[in-house]
Amino acid sequence: MPWLLLVLAGLAEVAFVFCLGKARLAVGAEAAGWYAAFAGCGILSFYLLNLSLVHLPLGTAYAVWTGIGAVGTAVVGVVAFGDPLTGPRLFFLATLIGSVLGLKAVAP
Template identity: 45%
Template sequence: MNWIILIIAGLCEVGFSYCLGRAKLLTGTAWMAWMLGFIIFTIISMSLLAKVTQTLPIGTVYPIWTGIGAVGTVIIGILFFEEPFTFKRLFFISTLIISIIGLKCL
């Protein structure tokens, strides 16, 4: 169950990154709405992360949480913010994913 909570926490990190990306393009009440989403996702993500660290080792949990956030944010950037999709990006994201799997297997 804790691994599922960790994955949800990582996806919430992707959510707050997405909100930041949207907010930077806007002003006024639309900016405030996206920033509210950022705050909500941040609180949920950090709360779930804190819960998971009570039972799983922080040396494994934190890199996996940040890795999910990093990989997810790159994918969001490519899909929604017109960031480039190149072989180099794919290669380094793949190495990050392999590293996350390696930590899980330890």
């Protein structure tokens, strides 16, 4: 269960960055709605991270959480915002994914 909470926290982090990207492109009330969603997703992400820390080591949980957020945000950037997908970028994202999986594998 703590790993599920941590994954959900990471996905909520990706959602709050997506909302920030959408807010950047919006104006007026639409922007305010995206900023409100950004805040809600951010609060949810930190709350779920905090719940997962009851059973997981801080260093491992934080690294996995930020890894999910970094990879997820890169994917959202490519899919939703047209960020470039280059070979070096793919290489380093794969390295990051491997590191996150390695941390999970060695966690108590």
